[in-house]
Amino acid sequence: MTTIGIIGTQYLNFEEQPFHENQVIYTRKAFTDALQTTGATVIIIPIDALDKIPDYVSMVDKILLTGGEDVAPQFYGEDPHRLLGLINPDRDAFEIAVIKESIKQKKAVFGVCRGMQLMNVALGGSLYQDLSLASTTVKHLQAPTKQQFPTHFVAVDQTSSLNFLPERYHVNSYHHQAIHRLSDELSSIATASDGIIEAVENKNNRLLAVQWHPEGTWDTIDSEFAIFKYFVDVL
Template sequence: MAVRPLIGVSTYLETGARWGVWELAAALLPAAYPRLVQGAGGLTAMLPPDAPQHAEATVARLDGLVIAGGPDVDPARYGAERSPRTGPPAPERDAWELALIEAALAARVPVLGVCRGMQLLNVALGGTLVQHLDGHAETVGVFGGHPVKPVPGTRYAGIVPEELMVPTYHHQAVERLGDRLVPSAYAADGTVEAVELPAERGWALGVQWHPEMGEDLRVMRALVTAAS
């Protein structure tokens, strides 16, 4: 039987999670993430925030890495003043996930960034973010949907060659691209919806939408295949 690759997925860190009779600090991951990894043929390891100096050793135990969605990236990470519409910072996640991305890129471990994860991939490589997009994520806690169109010749276009309706929930986006990142999908309004590194720099892809909330497994299957 083929060995299933181990895919690490970063987690939320929440101070007031509730289950049963308990209300405690908790490392959380929406169940849709491990279901997507498992459905694509991988095993899932949750990666709660840790000291950044442990990222290299953590990545060394993984076959692939997913940086999950979540809160806004601290604008200080890309040299910007905080907008009034930017959410509260998550310093533990920012530091840990940026260190995971840097370690994975250095070790050429395949990386998939989802929503915030795509934005962090961009920031890790020196890019900046638009802090608010009017008309995006209009209903709190409800995923929307819109089509994204692949850029021919990119890795993403090789995975999903057609225009695709995707589940989405975000109010920030890529502004200036990070070093050597290539846009590989766009929304109709011109928002960058996917970014990737050239093949010679390893396997790294970021998508602005939430594949774990849909039925299409192709993006995660591509990560699992690369991790194999």
């Protein structure tokens, strides 16, 4: 049985906290539901001291990086743009170290949305701090449309790990940041019609990430559940 470690998200902003103003470590139930349906065992890993990371990574077979705050631009050498959103540099530093330790221990990593962006930053790439800074024409932040409804198409590289998806694939979309300079250690394997990178991989290091949210549609769209199956059974 495969054990998946999900790096927990934090509520830090009191205005956002629904738990009587208590800070919490959490993950979306949709992630655990999807992974458990594949037969995997799931562990939520809290943000901790960096020297604990080798122990955490050794406890699991694979790592999942989820969505959340913007990645702090300090990690790719930029000052904050006025359109930068909420950041949590402590989470960024922890997850970047987890990515590097996972590569060292030869453990697979799957990133979703922010997870893909952070993977790119961890490996030397950079981000658009807001999509208004890119020549984008597609609505990548589909709200108020609900997550269960795909809203734009991506072109999937049929030689990539995602070749089980159609070449023209319909996805949901909830991001205002995106990959700008792609890491030399990653390959783009799906793009939107405006050129925004929608999925990346490094087959040698067992890295895979998507910009959309398969956890929002895994129980209604078979191909989205197939992404989780691939992560658990193959990656």
